Amino acid sequence: MSLLALQRDMRAWLACEDTSAADRLGAAAASGLRVYQNNYRAQLVACLEESFAQTRAWIGDDAFHEAVIAHIDRVPPSSWTLDAYPLDFPATLAKRYPDDSEVAELAWIDCTLGEAFVGFDAAALTTDDLAGIDWDRAILHFTPTMNLADLTTNATAIWSALANGEAPPEVELLPETGAILVWRQGLTAQFRAIDRHERDALDLARTGLPFAGFCARMVDAHGEDAGIARAGGLLRQWLGDGMIVGIEE
Known part of the structure; x- marks a missing residue:
């Protein structure tokens, strides 16, 4: 058996308990294969437990472990690093809890x-870095740690309460879909809930549109005075949050 064939059979056994693969590996390997598979699954369970502490606290240990086992059975690791394995778990929870969208949002x-x-590290700009900027040509660059997802419930309030050891609030649906914004400021990963207007503004600002064009779009959406004020307010907010890491002219 070639090394490649051996590796493929070993993966098939670990991920799917493929008995044909086990047969090809030989009877002498049977007891060792079971040990390897138990260790493999234990590592995946531990990875998900560590990555989803507040989700686990919300749905309970039993429900969480049922979801973990179902996920491991359905989704084998696809990256060289175990750090990537949690990425698909929120989608698994969304399928298991289609009527409880806060579960997948907590997991996200x-x-x-x-x-x-x-x-990746990227030093944030401050207001002191803005002197001499040509705002007609300025293009904002945001931290690579920033991420956005839809928010339909008060999952951010639930997560914060759980993380602080407090009684979480009851689930509430938002009047309209907003977004969860996540980024790292310094050494601290953080999040906040934002409305759809800021979500749309962030999506627009990240297209590479110069700030003058961004302001024009805000004016189109909100009127001249309100639009200019909103553009300036968002710039101050994003700078204060440490989300802007560069300005290209």
Whole structure:
């Protein structure tokens, strides 16, 4: 058996308990294969437990472990690093809890905060860095740790309460879909809930549109005075949050 064939059979056994693969590996390997598979699954369970602490606290240990086992059975690791394995778990929870959207939203917060914490470093700009900027040509560049997802419930309030050891609020649906914004400021991964207007503004600002064009779009959406004020307010907010890491002219 070639090394490649051996590796493929070993993966098939670990991920799917493929008995044909086990047969090809030989009877002498049977007891060792079971040990390897138990260790493999234990590592995946531990990875998800560590990555989704608040989600687990919300749905309970039994329900969480049922979801973990179902996920491991359905979704084998596809990356060289175990750090990537949690990324698909929120989608598994969305399928298991289609009528409880806060569960997948909590899982997304858990997962994305972890991703932001280990993301690429980029020094944030401050207001002191803005002198001499040609705002007609200025293009904002945001931290690579920033991520966005739809928010339909008060999952951010639930997550914060759980993380602080407080009684979480009851689930509430938002009047309209907003978004969860996650990024890292310094050494701290953080999030906040934003409305759809800021979500749309962030999406627009990240297209490479110069700031003058961004302001014009805000004016189109909100009127001249309100639009200019909103553009300036968002710039101050994003700078204060440490989300802007560069301005290209």
